Amino acid sequence: MDDRDRALDAAHRRATEFLHSVNERPVWPPVSLDDMLAELQKPLDEEGTDAEAVVDELARVADPGLAGIAGGRFYGFVIGGSLPAALGADWLVSSWDQNSGSSALTPATVALERVAGEWMLGMFGLPGSASVGFVTGGQVANFTCLAAARNAVLARSGWDMAERGVRSAPAVRFVVGEHRHGSIDRAARMLGIGRAEMTIVPADDQGRMSPAGLGEALEGGEGPLIVCLQAGEVHTGAFDDFASLVPIARDRGAWVHIDGAFGLWAAASPSLRHLATGISGADSWATDAHKTLNVPYDCGMAIVRDPADSIAMFRTGGDYLVYTGLDPWDVTPELSRRARGVPAWAALRSLGRRGVAELVDRLHANALAMARGLEAIPGVEVVNDVVYTQVMFRLGDDDATRALGAAILADGTAVVTGADWQGRAALRCSMSSWATTPDDIERTLTAIARLAAS
Incomplete structure (x- = not known):
């Protein structure tokens, strides 16, 4: 029982440290699968390891390979964060x-x-x-x-x-x-x-x-x-x-x-x-x-x-x-x-019916704000009618669009993911997280404008 308590305390401590770091860490993982395997692939020890030490090791080793999905600037695929009550x-x-x-x-x-x-x-x-x-x-x-x-x-x-x-x-x-x-x-x-x-x-x-x-x-x-x-x-x-x-x-x-x-x-x-x-x-x-x-x-x-x-x-x-x-x-x-x-x-109990509606409305408002900001960046075109939570944009050239997408991920400020739409390269921005703030959108737009210009 003492081992269990120590392991849970370590998990709580490490989880809190991770969540507190999300706003400043790279949103896209800076390491690859091969990097992670190089760290992890070793023979299984003959003897076991203390449960608390295992949890601490897990958090330490995994940290560089974790995406910032829990933060406000992950717009890739269609992935939300975790509301506090749900977590x-x-x-x-x-x-x-x-x-x-x-x-x-x-x-x-x-x-x-x-x-x-x-x-x-x-x-x-x-x-x-x-x-x-x-x-x-x-x-x-x-x-x-x-x-x-x-x-x-x-x-x-x-x-x-x-x-x-x-x-x-x-x-x-x-x-x-x-x-x-x-x-x-x-x-x-x-x-x-x-x-x-x-x-x-x-x-x-x-x-x-x-x-x-x-x-x-x-x-x-x-x-x-x-x-x-x-x-x-x-x-x-x-x-x-x-x-x-x-x-x-x-x-x-x-x-x-x-x-x-x-x-x-x-x-x-x-x-x-x-x-x-x-x-x-x-x-x-x-x-x-x-x-x-x-x-x-x-x-x-x-x-x-x-x-x-x-x-x-x-x-x-x-x-x-x-x-x-x-x-x-x-x-x-x-x-x-x-x-x-x-x-x-x-999640539903914490939000109530009104809170769920406000969450959905906020995601839509974030998409509209992102679209307006993207349209103000020279050379960027918003491709879709923003009726819900998705924003799709591109540059005038397919190769430049793909290069911008790669540069955004490497930069680490935010995550958007690529797509092909009607025969053209595009980038997708999905507003899915409760954690996204106006500051997150502004930071994202500033990074995209800087990268698009270069």
């Missing part, structure tokens, strides 16, 4: 060490997750009876929803997948947008659906699926049908026109899935809710709490309108397992897992 809750989750697949075994953590899910459904305007499965992130959330979708549309066609498998099943028509996220393709691949089997609907210059294109794509087709829409294009932040697209898909008997990894949270803001108009008509939704809600990794949510569709896909066997009617392991691919939804409960 504290995450430490408790590790200390409790509850296997949260079973509500009979771990009623406290399952209840916390269920309430967090109910709160989210209310903020998103989704059916309160939907199932909410806590998974690792947006990728597994999309997979989980689409696995339930495939099983359900096959069942509607008279095919029992659980009994007969998929080898001889009717072909599922899988309809996606031109600018879908890669996690949709990956989820489809895990479900046995290849790119050549997809129907791809064209999109406009911001990445929004064309309603007319969807109507044309669905004409004359028969059989089980899944249509994937998107709330928040990863480059531009654009939202599909759900009010138009969902009825078109519904009229053809489709299961409608919405990938809302970071965009679904717009529905929680009265000023941005219009972007999500019509989402409630879908059958499933995927989102990611470690993006816009700012909880620690990992915490995605797979939301399915009818819990029976989740159960039909995921309920397992095992006479030694205890069932209560609807357990977490009934609605996701996992049996054993940590209580990853508890930090989401803590």
Whole structure:
């Protein structure tokens, strides 16, 4: 017990030192994987090491290879920070060490997750009876929803997948947008659906699926049908026109899935809710709490309108397992897992409905401020309409744009990540962190202006 206390004290001390250093340390790690392996790859000692010393060594050795994701100037990919209450809750989750697949075994953590899910459904305007499965992130959330979708549309066609498998099943028509996220393709691949089997609907210059294109794509087709829409294009932040697209898909008997990894949270803001108009008509939704809600990794949510569709896909066997009617392991691919939804409960409890809306609004305001500042830098062009939290920019020349991106990372003031958009190189700035301040934006713009000029 003394060893445990000393190890936890060391972890608290080292974590606090790291978080206090984030504002001044390089945001992009100054060392490579090879550098880290050179430090770490050594034979395992014959004898063990004191737990406190292990924690101190871990913090010391890992420090140069850590990104400043917890700070206010990490704009890469779409990654949020960790709200204080969520971080504290995450430490408790590790200390409790509850296997949260079973509500009979771990009623406290399952209840916390269920309430967090109910709160989210209310903020998103989704059916309160939907199932909410806590998974690792947006990728597994999309997979989980689409696995339930495939099983359900096959069942509607008279095919029992659980009994007969998929080898001889009717072909599922899988309809996606031109600018879908890669996690949709990956989820489809895990479900046995290849790119050549997809129907791809064209999109406009911001990445929004064309309603007319969807109507044309669905004409004359028969059989089980899944249509994937998107709330928040990863480059531009654009939202599909759900009010138009969902009825078109519904009229053809489709299961409608919405990938809302970071965009679904717009529905929680009265000023941005219009972007999500019509989402409630879908059958499933995927989102990611470690993006816009700012909880620690990992915490995605797979939301399915009818819990029976989740159960039909995921309920397992095992006479030694205890069932209560609807357990977490009934609605996701996992049996054993940590209580990853508890930090989401803590984040929501600390913010309240108004706080969540203000957080989403602040991220949008930060994106607008960054876009205005970038447009004032000579030679910089903002590429997208900044409707949500994404800003995409470039210089006049592709090579210069890529060189600027590399220079920003090497400089260490901030992190933006590269992209190719409509055949041109671009840089992406995602406003996802609660910790970003006006000073962070100003420091970032000053660094970009200096680097762009050179």
